[in-house]
Structures are given as C-alpha cells and as structure tokens.
Amino acid sequence: METYLQITSIWGVYLTAFVFFAGMGVRIYQWATTPRSPVPFGMFPKPATRGGRIAAMLRDTFVAPHSAQIEPRMWTFAMLFHLAALAAFVGHLRLVQEYPVLPKLLGTEGMNSFAAWAGGIAGTLMMVAVLYWIGRRTFGAFKNLSVPEDYLLLGLLLGVIVMGNHMRFFGDVHAAEYRAWFQSLLLFRPHIPEEIMTSNVGWSLGTHMLFVDLFLMYFPFSKLVHAVGAFATNLTRSE
Amino acid sequence: MDAQALQTIVGVIDKRMTRQVKQYLDICARCAICKDACHQYVGTDDLTYLPARRAELIRQVYKKYFDSAGRLVPALYEARDPDDALLDELYTSCYACTGCRRCMYYCPFSIDTQQIVAIGKAMLIAVGRGQEMLGQLADAALFKGENVEMFRDVLVSGFKDIEAEVREITGDPEATIPVDKQGADILYVALAGAHSIRPAAVIFHEAGVDWTISLFEAANYGYFFGDPEKARLIAKRFMDEAKRLGVKEVVVPECGHAYRVAEIFYEAWAKEALPFKVSHILEVVDRLIKQGRITVEKGRIEGRVTYHDPCQIARNGGIYEQPRDVVRALTDDFVDLIPNRAEQWCCGGGGGIVAIDELRDVRLKSGSKKVEQLKASGASVLACPCENCRLQIEDLNEMHGLGLQVRQVIDLVVEAMPLPRSASAS
Structure with a gap:
C-alpha cells in the first residue's frame, strides 16, 4: 500500500506536474511560433470593437450558445460535465488551504456534510456525463469518427471520477487528512498520513491518483488542449 | 505511395500550415456537433461528408508527421501515411465541401473546416490529384489574363450586342456599355455571359452611374481549385485593371x-491596400434605390418572394440586409x-461543386434542407444573388417540382423598373 501510494500519490504527482506544465508550455509555444494566416477568417456579424470581440469569444467559449441551439442534449451534458468539473476543482482547493469562511459558519460536521453533498453531486454529474459521452461515441451514427484517443481519455476520466466517488461515498477520511498529504507535496516534504493508509480508501486514493496522473500527463498531447486553444479559435471567429 | 510523393505531401502541409489550422487540428474533440450543421452530411448520412471527418483525414497525416505524440503512438490517433485510400476519400470530401462554414458557426470551438479543407486540396494538388475541371478553368482564366488583347475584339463585340439590348430595354438609343473608361467611378466585373451584364447595365444607365465594364470575369476557379496563388492572380487581373483606370469602386x-x-x-x-473600395452589386443597387436614383414599383413582381443568403456573401461576407x-x-x-x-x-452548390460531374448526386442530395426551407x-x-446557388437551386427546383422562379436579384429590380421593355429584360 505504502509503495503504491508513494508511486501514484507522491512521485507520480511530481512527474505529472512537470509533464503537464511542460507539455502545455510546448503546445502553446508551438502555436505561438506558427505564423498566423494574414487573411481575416472571421464570420459575420462581427462585433465592432475589441471589447465586443473578447466578450463574444468568452460567451462562445464558456456558453457555446450556437452548439446549444443545434444539439441541446449534447450541450446539456457537456455543460453539466464542465460545471461539475469546475465545482470539483473548487472543492479540491480545500486540499491546498481550508476555505476561510464556510467551515466556521457550518462547523466541522456541517462542512463535512456540505462537502459530501456538493462533492457527491458533482462526482455523480461528471460520471453521468462521461457515460453519456461513451454511449454517444460508441452507438451514435458517427461512431466511426472516433479514434482510440477518444476512448482512452474517456476511460481515464471515468477512472478518476469513479475512484473519486468511491472515496467520497464510501470513505471515512475527511478533508483534513487529505490536506495534510497534499500540503506535504506542495512543501516538498511528501508523506502519506497514517489515517489514510490505515483507512478503507487508501487504495482508492492511490488508484484515483493513478488515473489523475495518467490523465493529466496525457492532457497536453491530446485534444484536451481545447481547454486553452478554444479561446484562440473562438477569437478567430470574429477577426 | 512512393517516397517522393509522400515527401511532397508532407512538405505541402508544412508550407501551408497556419496557426489557426494548427489549433483547429489540435483541439477538435470529434464531438460531431457539426453533424447537424452540414447540409451534405444531413442530406447523405455519409461519414465522408461529416465536417469533423473531413478534418480527421488531414489530421491523421498531420499527427503522423507534425506531432510528437502521433509519431510515438500513431495507433492512438489512427495517424497514418497518405495512401491511395486516404487520398481518394480526401478528394471527395474536400472537393464536395462547399466552404459554407455553417459547421464553424455551430462548433463550440468555431473550427473553420474550410481552412482545413484548403490544406487537403493543397495536398491533392501537390501530387497531381487536384480536381481537373476546376484546374482547367483556373488555367484558362490565367491564360486570358496574360493574353487579354487576343480576346479584346470578341469581348467588345459581345458588349456591343448587349448594349443594343440595353438600348431597347431603356428606350434610350444613347445607352452604352463603356469599356476601358479612364476615371470612371465604378468598374463592374461581371460573370461570363450576358445575364449578369444586361440588367446591371440597365440599372447603371437609369441611375446615371459613371461606370465601365471589366474585360475580365469575377468568377475565380483558382479559389475553388484550392490554389491561392492562382486565385490571387485571377483576381489581380481586374484589380490591376481598376488601378489602371483609376476607378473609385470595384463592383x-x-x-x-x-x-x-x-x-x-x-x-x-x-x-497591399487597395486604393478603391470593393462592393457587391446589391450594395450598390440598394444605395441607388435609397438615393432615389432608380425607381422601382411594387406590384410588378407577382407572387410571394423569398431570399436565399449565399454563404459567401452572408455568413462569410457580412451582407445580410442590403439585398x-x-x-x-x-x-x-x-x-x-x-x-x-x-x-x-447552404444550398449545396458552392465551392465549385456545380462544375464537378462526379459529385452531382451528392450535390443534389445535399440540397434536401434547402428544398424543405x-x-x-x-x-x-426566389431572389438569389449567387450564380452557383442559382444553378443548384434550379436543379433542385426541377427535381422536386417546386415550381419556383429562381431569379437574379438585379433581374427582379429591372423587372420592377418602369421601363419600355422591363418585363423581358432578363
């Protein structure tokens, strides 16, 4: 157990952080150093001002209203996934630093209960969305469009979510212990608290982190770079 | 595929790669939201015509030669060499694409399939697989550009014939189609054939516009073929003519x-920045009507009239309201x-597809949404200010028995003008 956690949840995290940031850096460098076509390829109507262009880009990137119009179901699941992922990300910030106000207001028990509900809902929504995507890709009319990359990413994502949900729904370890582990990583004095190793979710954390490591290490080399690229391409829409 | 052809294709992708296309190829999530946006995929239900699939063919080669992950684990991306099978599908998918960019409108990342398809066409052209008819038409236009004196007499004599018709329609024996008029306000660059010249000449004459006609036609098969250099040279013919004549506006x-x-x-x-503005004829006609320089009367056009936005004028050109x-x-x-x-x-007739016989079936099937509309x-x-759209919709009209009159907008304008012979102007 200890070795497994050391690999996936300590050294794997450092490796992942390096690969992720370096990979994204290289990707953005490649984009930045490829000459832009001088031809204005925007479509009409175009916003008249620079501020209008940026507002339209942000709207198109975060809300994608045109996609919603043409395929509401796909858009709904995509929005659910991304919003739930954002909520999960915000929830995971507790591992860096406990929230300033909420725990005082709710008390320890109340905060744990709130986190259980919020995290449980976010995790469930993400899982539903990923299962929908897998189904849509596997059984849709355009299934032959899919390549192994698509399934690999969905598989990794499902692994991350299922193991996260397992910790959330079946674990008896709360944020403080996970925070002790994660802060130790940030301070470069990594250790896994005893409470986690002796709990019923040590394996879950290890496997959650295994999927997280693989997912984030692969991220810069996959289509997921749309997380950054979509801002640029949606700005091109109005150039 | 031999090594040299492979090298040529890879070289062309490298040469034609832009930041925009690189981003498109890197980020497309194959979510296939474009499936309901593309008239060709909707009309045929064939994966070849799915916008994301068109891009995917090019991406497979791009991943293999321009992406470290694709080189390392090609199977993950189905990255591969551009073999005959790939090039065959690429030919169909690229030359069938009308470049309407409706998929771009609905794509959550605004991916411009037309730009990706342009790379696909460049790959095909590089290994001698460009669409033959479009290539020939482009070369013919370039030949005319280089040898315009050879064509001058025939062209001017054709203009004289049309001029006679304009005189009859307007009832003015002095009406002219000016050629090579130095310092005119407008250079009108027509299409091949009297149909795009006659009504414009009537309108210009009635409005008292100081205009002259171009010896060249506006159609650009270099653009459809997929060769931007040829496209530039074809357009350069009349841009240089406009500069030489010192006009204020190219129409x-x-x-x-x-x-x-x-x-x-x-x-x-x-x-280069052009020393004159470029307008669509309907921008000018709208202006002339609003300025009261031509008179049009309601009631002369019978029946309910509708309007089709040609993709390159509307979504891709920004002209929505004037027509x-x-x-x-x-x-x-x-x-x-x-x-x-x-x-x-999209009506399904853009991008040069109306000139490609082997894609006729796809083209007609892809008009299903337009027929429904x-x-x-x-x-x-139907008022329709694009020649290719009209050709396509005429075919759909006949095939589906729609009983529509498919009309050039300037023909309708002339028909609505109180002229001695306006009803037969078209």
Missing part, C-alpha cells in the same frame, strides 16, 4: 465567392426562409 456581380475573394481575401493575399432591403422595395409579399442570415442552410416558405419567386 462584383451576383456571385458569392467572387465577392469574398475580392472584398475579404485579396488585400491579405496581395499584401433584403432591395427585395422589400420590389414587393410587399416578402418572406424570409427559416433559418436565415448567419444560420441559413423553400417549400415551407410558400414562395413562388
């Missing part, structure tokens, strides 16, 4: 891609197609 006829090439692309291609204002000035019974403007369905409108007259 392109009712032709979608000609407008986009002249107004949106040319300055970037030629790396509608022109049509509304001609009739009280105007109805828009639904959807319209930026969401207008036209039927639902209840219109009996």
Whole structure:
C-alpha cells in the first residue's frame, strides 16, 4: 500500500506536474511560433470593437450558445460535465488551504456534510456525463469518427471520477487528512498520513491518483488542449 | 505511395500550415456537433461528408508527421501515411465541401473546416490529384489574363450586342456599355455571359452611374481549385485593371465567392491596400434605390418572394440586409426562409461543386434542407444573388417540382423598373 501510494500519490504527482506544465508550455509555444494566416477568417456579424470581440469569444467559449441551439442534449451534458468539473476543482482547493469562511459558519460536521453533498453531486454529474459521452461515441451514427484517443481519455476520466466517488461515498477520511498529504507535496516534504493508509480508501486514493496522473500527463498531447486553444479559435471567429 | 510523393505531401502541409489550422487540428474533440450543421452530411448520412471527418483525414497525416505524440503512438490517433485510400476519400470530401462554414458557426470551438479543407486540396494538388475541371478553368482564366488583347475584339463585340439590348430595354438609343473608361467611378466585373451584364447595365444607365465594364470575369476557379496563388492572380487581373483606370469602386456581380475573394481575401493575399473600395452589386443597387436614383414599383413582381443568403456573401461576407432591403422595395409579399442570415442552410452548390460531374448526386442530395426551407416558405419567386446557388437551386427546383422562379436579384429590380421593355429584360 505504502509503495503504491508513494508511486501514484507522491512521485507520480511530481512527474505529472512537470509533464503537464511542460507539455502545455510546448503546445502553446508551438502555436505561438506558427505564423498566423494574414487573411481575416472571421464570420459575420462581427462585433465592432475589441471589447465586443473578447466578450463574444468568452460567451462562445464558456456558453457555446450556437452548439446549444443545434444539439441541446449534447450541450446539456457537456455543460453539466464542465460545471461539475469546475465545482470539483473548487472543492479540491480545500486540499491546498481550508476555505476561510464556510467551515466556521457550518462547523466541522456541517462542512463535512456540505462537502459530501456538493462533492457527491458533482462526482455523480461528471460520471453521468462521461457515460453519456461513451454511449454517444460508441452507438451514435458517427461512431466511426472516433479514434482510440477518444476512448482512452474517456476511460481515464471515468477512472478518476469513479475512484473519486468511491472515496467520497464510501470513505471515512475527511478533508483534513487529505490536506495534510497534499500540503506535504506542495512543501516538498511528501508523506502519506497514517489515517489514510490505515483507512478503507487508501487504495482508492492511490488508484484515483493513478488515473489523475495518467490523465493529466496525457492532457497536453491530446485534444484536451481545447481547454486553452478554444479561446484562440473562438477569437478567430470574429477577426 | 512512393517516397517522393509522400515527401511532397508532407512538405505541402508544412508550407501551408497556419496557426489557426494548427489549433483547429489540435483541439477538435470529434464531438460531431457539426453533424447537424452540414447540409451534405444531413442530406447523405455519409461519414465522408461529416465536417469533423473531413478534418480527421488531414489530421491523421498531420499527427503522423507534425506531432510528437502521433509519431510515438500513431495507433492512438489512427495517424497514418497518405495512401491511395486516404487520398481518394480526401478528394471527395474536400472537393464536395462547399466552404459554407455553417459547421464553424455551430462548433463550440468555431473550427473553420474550410481552412482545413484548403490544406487537403493543397495536398491533392501537390501530387497531381487536384480536381481537373476546376484546374482547367483556373488555367484558362490565367491564360486570358496574360493574353487579354487576343480576346479584346470578341469581348467588345459581345458588349456591343448587349448594349443594343440595353438600348431597347431603356428606350434610350444613347445607352452604352463603356469599356476601358479612364476615371470612371465604378468598374463592374461581371460573370461570363450576358445575364449578369444586361440588367446591371440597365440599372447603371437609369441611375446615371459613371461606370465601365471589366474585360475580365469575377468568377475565380483558382479559389475553388484550392490554389491561392492562382486565385490571387485571377483576381489581380481586374484589380490591376481598376488601378489602371483609376476607378473609385470595384463592383462584383451576383456571385458569392467572387465577392469574398475580392472584398475579404485579396488585400491579405496581395499584401497591399487597395486604393478603391470593393462592393457587391446589391450594395450598390440598394444605395441607388435609397438615393432615389432608380425607381422601382411594387406590384410588378407577382407572387410571394423569398431570399436565399449565399454563404459567401452572408455568413462569410457580412451582407445580410442590403439585398433584403432591395427585395422589400420590389414587393410587399416578402418572406424570409427559416433559418436565415448567419444560420441559413447552404444550398449545396458552392465551392465549385456545380462544375464537378462526379459529385452531382451528392450535390443534389445535399440540397434536401434547402428544398424543405423553400417549400415551407410558400414562395413562388426566389431572389438569389449567387450564380452557383442559382444553378443548384434550379436543379433542385426541377427535381422536386417546386415550381419556383429562381431569379437574379438585379433581374427582379429591372423587372420592377418602369421601363419600355422591363418585363423581358432578363
């Protein structure tokens, strides 16, 4: 157990952080150093001002209203996934630093209960969305469009979510212990608290982190770079 | 595929790669939201015509030669060499694409399939697999550009014949089609054939416009073929003519891609700012009507009139309202197609596909949405300011028995003008 956690949840995290940031850096460098076509390829109507262009880009990137119009179901699941992922990300910030106000207001028990509900809902929504995507890709009319990359990413994502949900729904370890582990990583004095190793979710954390490591290490080399690229391409829409 | 051909294709991708296309190829999530946006995929249900699939063919080669992950684990991306099978599918998918960019409108990342398809066409051209007919038409236009004196007498004599018709229509024996008129306000660059010249000449004459006609036609098969250098040179023919004559405005006829090439692309291609403005003929006609320089009367056009936004003029060119204002000035019974403007369905006739016989079936099937729209409108007259759209919709009209009159907008304008022979002007 200890070795497994050391690999996936300590050294794997450092490796992942390096690969992720370096990979994204290289990707953005490649984009930045490829000459832009001088031809204005925007479509009409175009916003008249620079501020209008940026507002339209942000709207198109975060809300994608045109996609919603043409395929509401796909858009709904995509929005659910991304919003739930954002909520999960915000929830995971507790591992860096406990929230300033909420725990005082709710008390320890109340905060744990709130986190259980919020995290449980976010995790469930993400899982539903990923299962929908897998189904849509596997059984849709355009299934032959899919390549192994698509399934690999969905598989990794499902692994991350299922193991996260397992910790959330079946674990008896709360944020403080996970925070002790994660802060130790940030301070470069990594250790896994005893409470986690002796709990019923040590394996879950290890496997959650295994999927997280693989997912984030692969991220810069996959289509997921749309997380950054979509801002640029949606700005091109109005150039 | 031999090593040299492979090297040529890879070289062309490298040469033609832009930041925009690189981003498109890197980020497309194959979510296939584009499936309901593309008239060809909707009309055929064939994966070849799915916008994301068109991009995927190019991405497979790009991943293999330009992406470290694709080189390392090609199977993950189905990255592969451009073999015959790939090039065959690429030929069909690229030359069938009308470049309407409706998929871009609905894509959550605004991926411009037309730009990706342009790389696909460049790959095909590099290994001698470009579409033959489009290539020949482009070369013929370039030949004419280089040897215009050889054509001058024939052209001028043709203009004289049309001039005689204009005199009859307007009842003015002095009406002319000016050629090579130095210092004219407008250079009108027509299409091949009298149909795009005659009504424009009538309108210009009645409005008292100081104009002259170009010896060249606005259509640009270099653009359809997929060779931007040829496209630039074809457009350069009349841009140079406009500079030589010192005109204030170049006016392109009712032709979608000609407008986009002249107004949106040319300055970037030629790396120069043009000393005159470029307009679509309907922008000018709208202006002339609003200034009261020509008179049009409602009631002369019979039946309900609707309007089709050609993709290259509307979504890709920004002209939505002026043509509608022109049509509304001609009739009280105007109805828009639904959807319209930026969401207008492509008719299926753009991108040069009307000149490609082997894609005729796909083209006709891809018009299914346009047929639905036209039927639902209840219109009996379609005003349509693009030649390729008209050719396609005429075919759909006949095939589906729509009973529509498919009309050039300037023909409708002339018909609505109180002239001695306006009814037969077209």
